[in-house]
Amino acid sequence: MKNRKLVVIAGSAAVLAAAPLFLDAYWTDVLNNIGIYAVLALSLNLIVGHAGLFNLGHAAFYAVGAYTAAILNTTYHIPVLALLPVCGFTSGLFALLAARPIIHLRGDYLCIVTIGIGEIVRIALINNIFGITGGDNGIFGISRPSVFGYVIRSPQQFFYLIWIFAGITVILFHLLEYSRVGRALNYLREDEVAAEGSGIDTAHYKLVALVLGAAWAGMAGNIYAAKMSIISPGSFSFWESVLMFAIVILGGAGSIPGVLLGAFLIIGMPEVFRQFASARMLIFGAAMVAMMIFRTQGLLPARPRKYRLAGLPSGGVET
Amino acid sequence: MHARELVSAAPGANAFVRIKDMELFAQQFTNGLAVGGVYALIALGYTMVYGVLKLINFAHSDLFTLGAYLGLTLITSWLFSGLGPLWGTALLALMVMGMIALMGALLDRVAYRPLRESPRLSAVVSALGASIFLQNAIMLIYGARNQVYPQNILPRMALSAFGFHIPLSRLLVLCASLAMMGALYFFIQKTRIGTAIRAAAIDQGAARLMGIDVNRVILMVFMIGPAMGGAAGLLVGLYYGQINFTMGWAYGSKAFTAAILGGIGNIPGAMVGGLLLGIIESLAAAYVSLAYKDAIAFLVLILILVLRPTGLLGERVAEKV
Numbered sequence: 227m228k229n230r231k232l233v234v235i236a237g238s239a240a241v242l243a244a245a246p247l248f249l250d251a252y253w254t255d256v257l258n259n260i261g262i263y264a265v266l267a268l269s270l271n272l273i274v275g276h277a278g279l280f281n282l283g284h285a286a287f288y289a290v291g292a293y294t295a296a297i298l299n300t301t302y303h304i305p306v307l308a309l310l311p312v313c314g315f316t317s318g319l320f321a322l323l324a325a326r327p328i329i330h331l332r333g334d335y336l337c338i339v340t341i342g343i344g345e346i347v348r349i350a351l352i353n354n355i356f357g358i359t360g361g362d363n364g365i366f367g368i369s370r371p372s373v374f375g376y377v378i379r380s381p382q383q384f385f386y387l388i389w390i391f392a393g394i395t396v397i398l399f400h401l402l403e404y405s406r407v408g409r410a411l412n413y414l415r416e417d418e419v420a421a422e423g424s425g426i427d428t429a430h431y432k433l434v435a436l437v438l439g440a441a442w443a444g445m446a447g448n449i450y451a452a453k454m455s456i457i458s459p460g461s462f463s464f465w466e467s468v469l470m471f472a473i474v475i476l477g478g479a480g481s482i483p484g485v486l487l488g489a490f491l492i493i494g495m496p497e498v499f500r501q502f503a504s505a506r507m508l509i510f511g512a513a514m515v516a517m518m519i520f521r522t523q524g525l526l527p528a529r530p531r532k533y534r535l536a537g538l539p540s541g542g543v544e545t
Numbered sequence: 546m547h548a549r550e551l552v553s554a555a556p557g558a559n560a561f562v563r564i565k566d567m568e569l570f571a572q573q574f575t576n577g578l579a580v581g582g583v584y585a586l587i588a589l590g591y592t593m594v595y596g597v598l599k600l601i602n603f604a605h606s607d608l609f610t611l612g613a614y615l616g617l618t619l620i621t622s623w624l625f626s627g628l629g630p631l632w633g634t635a636l637l638a639l640m641v642m643g644m645i646a647l648m649g650a651l652l653d654r655v656a657y658r659p660l661r662e663s664p665r666l667s668a669v670v671s672a673l674g675a676s677i678f679l680q681n682a683i684m685l686i687y688g689a690r691n692q693v694y695p696q697n698i699l700p701r702m703a704l705s706a707f708g709f710h711i712p713l714s715r716l717l718v719l720c721a722s723l724a725m726m727g728a729l730y731f732f733i734q735k736t737r738i739g740t741a742i743r744a745a746a747i748d749q750g751a752a753r754l755m756g757i758d759v760n761r762v763i764l765m766v767f768m769i770g771p772a773m774g775g776a777a778g779l780l781v782g783l784y785y786g787q788i789n790f791t792m793g794w795a796y797g798s799k800a801f802t803a804a805i806l807g808g809i810g811n812i813p814g815a816m817v818g819g820l821l822l823g824i825i826e827s828l829a830a831a832y833v834s835l836a837y838k839d840a841i842a843f844l845v846l847i848l849i850l851v852l853r854p855t856g857l858l859g860e861r862v863a864e865k866v
Contacts, residue, residue: 352836514674
């Protein structure tokens, strides 16, 4: 069972790694977008899937990271990838400051507040807040990233940068899921009241999940800025938050393989439907409704955890 | 939009400035009331659906847009050439409301009813999908460019009192939305169906035990809410004269904010929240910053929620125990 899972993971990783060798620049770039959204959705999954916080403003954290990278790179010429931790830090800090007073709000109230935070950030960027965001036109001339002196330019090269980052994200988030924090978050999602009753500081762990998710979205923003070399407020609209949210719920909230599959479907589907031209978003919307009706829990829902009890011969006991 | 030319009033003598100040305030305040009335009408649809189903109906904003477009189609058709402006507009409003009400019922049947017993976030994604579908359907049918309403329907004159000149169309829009809100309030408070809707919003299970057909209540809610939203779309078209297939998001997000502001699920709350948000936004555009108008509206919401976590008129209830 465990071996088969490993074979599946290794097999799909190998197919993915070989994909750019057979695809043209356009489809490689589609895979790059899927990779960035996969990282974003994984970070949102921490917030929505694990902590159960209704966040429809994730694009704000993504934007803070991307703009941090763009501003520091264009004014101080710090290499873009070296800014990765800085971007994570600013996004996380922003999330902490913005969410601290509102973390206790009930689900749907939190939803509109996160939409509000997303809109406030977007409007501030458009209006060139502090004179550093470049207004409507955004910031251009972000330098190409380089790894050990090797400059990354082509979509194929970006593919490996993005997907290695996505791979690291998957491994770290998998480890997180089975850590003390992960167990607390899992508990929180299953039953908040029971979690609180068992001595879990729910507000604290919700904030941890939110800040961690935001920090990761900030780093995804850094990579996006490096890939595009130009960023503008239009790339961080409510629509982006909706896409990330749809990936998480449609793939399966709380499940890493589900979220990855969701990213492939949600970002890849409009590309496959490109032949339908203007009707493709119509089909996309209808498909979202249909998928939710037929796979309510998501495509690959998170399964209840199994723990081995000492003294039992085989299998596990559901907790 | 209206604020731009008003803000740039040239400074002059002190007394003149004071009158200008009053004029500016009066203009912004009445404009805020008119826009707020529209927000309130849309917010009612959000809050009623939320009250009964605990679902944020993201597609509601697109039904509002559809109302504006259907209104335009009807106005330019032969039907309204013979009728006077008053009866023509009243008939128009009724037809738009009826059609959008049917659309609302259809939306519920297709996108929400299969998900009644599902986790709430699945229904939210379904709502987002339905919203994308509707918005693109409108774009495919009517085109992506702005559409223009004929300008001869609402009177163009201004009403002058105490030296202020308030456009009559603004007052008409405000009166229309207030009248509809009044009618709805009466309906919700005094009729049997209204009582059933309120009961289902408080406790669906208990309402069912009292012999209330909750499915019928849900159907009613999905017809009344969109009917109000469709009427709001028509008002926006008549008042501003221009509509676009993406306008649902701008109005919808504000209306939802208004519903939360008043305490979601609470019908008078949505009315108060809508009017208040319209006024705040309009005054902020004139006195604080036009560019940050939308940001200020959200900022006020966040501040109010920090102080009163369940909105202005919301009841303090535990989430789930």
